[in-house]
Amino acid sequence: MSDYKASLQDMNFVLHEVFGVADDWAVMPELQEMMDADTATAILEEAAKVTEGLIAPNARNADEQGVSYRDATVTTPDGYKEAFRQLAEGGWVGVTANPELGGMGLPKVISAQYEEMMCAADISFSLYSGLTAGAIIALDSHASDEIKQTYIPRMAAGEWTGTMCLTEPHAGTDLGIIRTKAEPQADGSFALSGTKIFITGGEHDLTDNIIHLVLAKLPDALAGSKGISLFIVPKFLVNDDGSLGERNAVAAGSVEHKMGIHGSATCVMNFDGAKGWLVGEPNRGLAAMFTMMNYERLGVGIQGLGAAARSYGTALDYAKDRRQGRGAKATQDTSASADTLLVHGDIRRMLLTMKAFIEGGRAFSSYVGQQLDRAKYAPHVEEREAADKLVALLTPVAKAFMTDTGLEATIHGQQILGGHGYVREWGQEQWVRDCRIAQIYEGTNGIQALDLLGRKVAGSRGELLKPLLADIEKTLNEAGDNWSKEAAQLRAATEALVSVTEGILKQVPTDENIINSLAVEYLQLVGYVAYAYLWLRMALVAEASDSTDSFYSAKVKTARFYFAKLLPRIDGLVGALESGSESLYLHDEDDF
Template structure:
């Protein structure tokens, strides 16, 4: 199954909805529309021609571990070398360490392409950018000078080592130890599991960021520190030197992303260096975590886009039965299945979820850029609050969406979707992990309620609701958009009321936080996409009114917006009813009564 980057839709989002040119001018990064388009076109070539052909073969071949060394699937090493040589690895890196300083708004489009082309391939480089961010923000000058340049270039990769057999979500249970040494380093001892790219044969060094406890550390999460632990200790000239006392003890045999090495990493007194302050490791790691969770959201989006492309191609070609209104293709033995209403329902659900999520990814990426690069410190703080609110939504909703869209892709293919040779079932298997790692989606929902909503009494969410209400007000006088504006305005009023009810219930009973969190996050996500679909429809109507051409493209946007409002947005009603059902029906049943 081939992949072709959706460049026209990406340009619509970047240029027509969010004006990435003006965004780059504000950030003073020297980019303009022409350069952005050139980057996207080359990214489409690389991902479509170099990476995408590896997806099926890497799933079949998998990875191997022999004597502690991982061999990646055939073609991965060459593709990764192109990734480094052509500057894709350094795209978002800080310029003072050899990076290109591209904004996330542009990089997110490329990263979506990578996820769609081959999620297994992207796993190896995916955490390096976050590791760079954590080291750049919290590391000593000595560590940055020794490691950042090579990590930014991609010749050295990075990992994130949190999870242990007994400590997954609950890092308070973490046991890895860090013993101070006379030379200022630390001896790191412990075992970490589920480490993506913990060992591989593509980069010349791997830099692990490891959470561990100092001997005098307080109990719980307040006693965790972060350490840089390289596979090969850097020499003074920047070359990889002595092999550290760490190893890959095993690789996991997984449901999906079989081309990615998911490792058990053993640290046996390995030499490491403290990043940030002692016992502040979790705060340092969360610098990396926000980037990682945004990237996982893009994984869901990328897989969904590829599934939609496969399903659409198949629906146009597969001949089965006749249209309900009579033969649509009388010269053929049967009609293509795209004529059937239920197939169109599935395709349009895929299309509107994917394109709506792409809009939200660009919106979130814009806030990430402003958080780090806006010239006004006050505006950076404003953007930081918005990022904190949006990250759990992007991670959770996009990955749930990716699994749904991949499942619809299998359904459209029918029996052919269930067997391996067509590639659709692989997408469904690969996407399943995205709902689990970097914090399960249930944890994201808890974070959304407990830290974000309750943390400020709903102030930031209210500000976001105000923004989308203003968008509705701006389009309210346009008769062409009335059928989009009015239902959204009604839902926005309902969203405000529901927010107040969730706040009251959560303050009244802590169990309500967990009981309503998933449904409230889903409700909020569908509303956000609805607001963005209204914005997209307004831009499309503007283009049609101006006679700028591409009538089919803009008309399709208007049709898609109407489908979303009529057939997808109503899902929020069920989420509302479920979350208002309360915690008592979840918690009243004694544990012993779950089975007899």
């Protein structure tokens, strides 16, 4: 496994040269005093030191060792506890948390880069702090002041961690049928009883307390998702002076034995009359949890990006070093008996596919992060509302497309090493295994596709698509003659997206299966078009640079590759989308 090196130059290029985030911060009252380009660069440099030096070197050992479970106690891999302590001491657990409650208050567009570094270093380790950050967001948005003051500062400091407890043995995506109950108590608290599964970080030895955010139903709850409430349930009760009191009636019943993310404790959690407190309004728990999940879904997309970036580093080093066979006469190295793998067209195809997806994904995660910041901090309500619409549209794409392309990239990285990619020594198979879960949790990618096409696009009659189309049109108008071919491709792709969308919307009233049948291909189409937009935007900036650094010429060349080799994949997607739903529903149950 090659040493991890964060892509700081590309991150700074995307942030400052492509998106001009410092200009945003300059007009945002909450950020203008604390953030500028130099500060952002310094933060990312420190983040790189932490992830490269502290976390990444232990990733393989942690994967080999995994977590252990005994008598309701979970022990994390060697090195995790000390690394988490150092991470917490550096303030990295609360990077996005409210500064008034002990956090750093960094904008999301910056934390997205840090999250990528964390995931590239070790996805398993990143989950403990990542879920804590999400729990903090939910509490800060919906909890009472008393709950905020009691829990958030300790969580932001990394003294306590957080979880989100949704899934039950019989209820995965369909949360409306959860059975966990919350009984009101005389002191204003609630007694929670039920079982939750697949709870990341549900039990561990990294911190003294674990704060569970739990979805449950009150005795008089409405049926379905409208009857779900959110509760905060600490592992140890907290005394009035902030010290830890008695153990609460919540415990891990077991840990899952998984394909990947072995260093992450995925627990079955049993609540046996555990004491908890309501967060937000009764029967509004799902909405409160989605405040957390919208940020988490971008974070899960970034897991795909991070795994791909780590895999690319190893694959590139190997391809430059490994000598195997001969290339064409013009590329042969006559000083050696064989050429490096880089002379072979298929190796280049895989490396450039990885590079295009990684750098396109980094731009996409930054684009979504910038919209999240604008939705929260922009000084004018119109700007906040416009950004919020883009976030609503792009969140499911970020989660699903970035993890789909992330898995493809890690598989390419494994393939480049051949047999050495399949054995454990080089680490490539770990990134395939670790990346795979990102397509499943936080709502499967099929669910994300239904959210995009059903709730966001069809639900708005196509209105939510318009802000993205406007941004694309702006970049198309900026493209000169040197990019006329690629601009024409992007315009045609955008027109195809609009045409397909209109066709689907026309069928919705008469075909009840149309959304369910076409959602995945539709999300993929949106993803490829969005990446094409960002690649053209990056290429125009890179080409205009007066720098002689090869970074800029490589950016231009990778953009050419994306348009030549990857964007044409949409032709098959458009064909599938235009075919409708009929072929999926020809089979009776016995025909399968």
